[in-house]
């Protein structure tokens with residue numbers, strides 16, 4: 001906790017004054033251009049790896065960067081997607097998977113999740129491909145999962161509407177922790 005308090009103090013002393021104009025603008029403006037859906041993994045920091053300023057990314061982070069397919073009923077992820085697309089009018093959505101993902105590793109290696117019922121239940125929303133086994137397939141599972149989540153996203157009515165009206169673009173990314181590189185799936189080349 002001491003580390004966090006010291007961080008807050010550094011923010012208030014150094015960072016905030018340097019960006020005072022931006023924060024004054026953001027006090028009454030919330031117009032992010034991108035919805036970034038990433039894993040809760042502490043190593044995957046959306047603003048850091050895209051060098052985005054406050055106000056630029058609307059972020060949802062879930063274990064395994066999973067976005068359940070749309071079903072009627074209350075759901076925090078669905079509500080955030082609906083707000084980002086329907087109210088904030090984001091023009092891009094990035095679903096970002098990453099190397100060494102704990103959620104994907106549990107699936108790839110068939111971990112026993114009996115003691116983690118919430119995790120086991122949540123991972124039902126991951127790529128359902130049953131053929132994966134072992135760490136050699138982890139990278140394939142991470143990519144397949146990002147594609148599966150893009151497909152899940154498209155089942156959300158706000159997303160489907162925006163896609164049909166061509167005011168929204170979906171992107172699948174995979175972030176490699178040890179190199180810092182980002183692969184854009186189904187694109188001609190890596191981002192970096």
Ligand SMILES: [Zn+2]
Nearest residue numbers: 039041101102
């Ligand atoms: Zn992860």
